Amino acid sequence: MQKTADTGVRNRRQGQFGQVMHRLRKNKVAMVGLVVLLLLILMAILSPWITPYDYAKTSKNNRYALPSWEHPFGCDAMGRDILSRIMYGARASLWLGLMSTLVSTIVGVLLGSLVGYYGGKVDNIVMRILDIIQAIPGMLLSIAISAALGSGIGNTILALSIGGIPMTVRLLRGSILTVRKQEYIEAAEKINCSKFRVIMSHILPNSIAPVIVSVTMGIGNTILQAASLSYIGLGVQPPTPEWGAMLSEGKSMITKYPHLCIFPGLAIMVVVLCLNMLGDGLRDAMDPKLKN
Numbered sequence: 001m002q003k004t005a006d007t008g009v010r011n012r013r014q015g016q017f018g019q020v021m022h023r024l025r026k027n028k029v030a031m032v033g034l035v036v037l038l039l040l041i042l043m044a045i046l047s048p049w050i051t052p053y054d055y056a057k058t059s060k061n062n063r064y065a066l067p068s069w070e071h072p073f074g075c076d077a078m079g080r081d082i083l084s085r086i087m088y089g090a091r092a093s094l095w096l097g098l099m100s101t102l103v104s105t106i107v108g109v110l111l112g113s114l115v116g117y118y119g120g121k122v123d124n125i126v127m128r129i130l131d132i133i134q135a136i137p138g139m140l141l142s143i144a145i146s147a148a149l150g151s152g153i154g155n156t157i158l159a160l161s162i163g164g165i166p167m168t169v170r171l172l173r174g175s176i177l178t179v180r181k182q183e184y185i186e187a188a189e190k191i192n193c194s195k196f197r198v199i200m201s202h203i204l205p206n207s208i209a210p211v212i213v214s215v216t217m218g219i220g221n222t223i224l225q226a227a228s229l230s231y232i233g234l235g236v237q238p239p240t241p242e243w244g245a246m247l248s249e250g251k252s253m254i255t256k257y258p259h260l261c262i263f264p265g266l267a268i269m270v271v272v273l274c275l276n277m278l279g280d281g282l283r284d285a286m287d288p289k290l291k292n
Contacts, residue, residue: 023285030281033274040271044090051084056239064257074259076249082259086267089241094271096153096236097223100160105215107161108168109208113199115169116176116207123173130166138163142225146234156235160222171214175207182206209286217279220272227268243268 024030043050059079067074073082111130115123133141145159179185180203188198227244229235236242243264250260 020282020285024281027281027284029277030285033277033281036270037274037278040090040274041094043087044094047088047091051081051087053081053084055080055084055088055241057081064253064260066257067259073263074257076246076260077253082246082263085241085246086243086263089243089246089264090267092153092236092240092242093223093226093244093268096156096160096226096242097219097271100157100222100226101164101215101219103157103161104164104218105168105211108165109172109204109211111165112169112172112176112211113204116173117180117195117199117203126169127173130169133162134166136163139225139228142229143232143234146229151234151237153236156226156229159229160225163225164218164222167214167218168211171210172207175210176203179203179207213279213283213286216282217276220275220279223268223271223275 057080059075062071062075062079062081063077065071065075065079071081071083073086075081076085111126115126136144141163142159145162146155149155149158185198185202188202193201226235227242227247230242230244231248233248236245238245246264247261250257250264254261
């Protein structure tokens with residue numbers, strides 16, 4: 001009987017997933033965002049092989065070269081090809097955004113599941129700690145942690161992750177508090193399902209939708225924060241290219257050579273826009289009010 005029930009739950013989840021994907025495919029704006037985002041990720045993965053020039057190769061003759069057929073995005077102060085640096089820099093920017101969001105989501109889901117299901121003293125202690133973290137502006141917290149730990153990709157991921165945990169915990173906690181009152185949760189507890197099984201098989205799958213939407217849109221915000229840290233010298237360090245660091249390098253010459261900042265800025269804008277478009281589409285696809 002238990003195996004039959006598990007099969008039924010699995011089939012129901014597959015059906016719900018299919019409905020969400022069907023509604024998402026009908027949203028043309030979200031699909032455009034998804035396709036462009038996948039192309040950018042593919043470009044980042046293949047960048048060592050598809051960049052027209054070595055991102056670190058300098059040339060005195062090409063210093064501050066304007067966009068041309070030879071260098072479509074121009075060259076920087078050291079004569080390095082900006083297009084190649086943007087393509088290779090996508091690896092650092094996307095990696096920072098994805099990994100920071102992934103770490104904060106995993107920690108947030110674990111904490112949110114615990115406080116949402118158990119409540120009581122555990123809830124009070126965890127939520128008060130998160131209140132303290134959330135009272136500090138996210139960017140200021142990231143700057144403080146980066147300054148304390150030092151620059152580098154690993155430290156930047158940690159600095160960006162901590163600020164994203166409270167929002168994930170609050171979203172999941174609120175959703176679990178609603179789901180926990182449902183009859184099927186009481187039924188699972190009555191038949192002596194372990195608490196771990198109740199959380200993982202019944203509560204979490206039915207309350208994770210708001211977190212998925214928040215995570216998708218949060219990646220864009222994290223990429224912006226990562227670029228901001230690199231802009232002030234606390235993120236990815238040279239010679240590794242990163243879009244925020246490229247903006248910082250070109251800011252002093254922006255009036256004379258605006259292409260130094262325009263193209264890295266456009267790269268950041270496109271990624272964040274695509275993630276927001278996809279996040280809006282997921283929100284609409286997962287909205288229970290839109291279900292038939």
